[in-house]
């Protein structure tokens with residue numbers, strides 16, 4: 713007879729070892745002429761903090777968007793928290809999105825709304841029906857939003873209009889909005905590209921801190937090599953839609969990073985069916 717304790721232990725170990733994100737031969741084409749992501753296979757494990765580097769057009773945003781179901785892979789599979797994102801629809805996709813927070817370069821806040829209400833909108837996925845105004849959110853959501861504002865250092869200005877904040881403050885509100893849904897994964901698409909160096913450092917430190925506190929798996933695209941090296945656990949380099957570097961940050965040599973940025977084809981993504989146009993060294 714099977715030992716139930718042993719089976720339970722096996723299941724727990726399996727859960728711990730199972731990757732949070734698994735891409736197998738994932739390819740994304742935009743029309744017949746543009747391959748944005750080309751045969752990407754990789755695993756990301758729970759709690760990993762991954763920096764994505766690559767030239768503009770190398771496929772970083774496309775990769776992040778595949779993980780949230782904002783794009784569907786043309787071929788191959790994308791699994792996130794055990795869900796096949798390429799085939800998930802409706803309720804399953806909505807449930808997955810509640811576990812995945814997304815932070816964007818342009819913050820995507822509602823400018824004429826208060827800071828607190830912007831954070832509350834992060835909980836909409838778990839609420840029924842639309843909300844019009846802060847007081848239409850349940851008290852529990854408003855309290856949770858205040859808690860997240862406190863974590864990002866903005867508890868002193870809940871009623872300020874979002875568009876009157878500095879860029880760094882707006883990005884911190886966007887992080888609070890992502891956190892209110894208690895995600896297991898945080899995706900950040902160039903979160904500091906519009907910020908000055910000091911605000912950039914603050915936002916990246918904030919992402920690191922909340923990732924550690926909430927045991928989040930993080931994927932963050934960046935253009936700043938030094939920041940990526942000082943911040944991530946692991947670095948994935950994309951060039952022309954393919955992964956050209958994937959290593960722990962501690963074992964990376966600078967020359968390998970330069971390789972990510974070495975000669976690429978004039979059109980950054982790969983032209984489908986025309987290997988000669990591919991990004992080459």
Ligand SMILES: Nc1ncnc2c1ncn2[C@@H]1O[C@H](COP(=O)(O)OP(=O)(O)OP(=O)(O)O)[C@@H](O)[C@H]1O
Nearest residue numbers: 742748766767768769770771772773774775980981
């Ligand atoms: N929705 C879309 N429709 C058509 N082409 C797209 C779409 N999204 C991305 N692309 C193209 O796919 C390629 C990869 O774009 P992507 O935005 O993933 O690159 P990136 O590395 O994030 O660039 P950046 O650093 O400038 O944000 C580019 O050639 C881009 O023009």
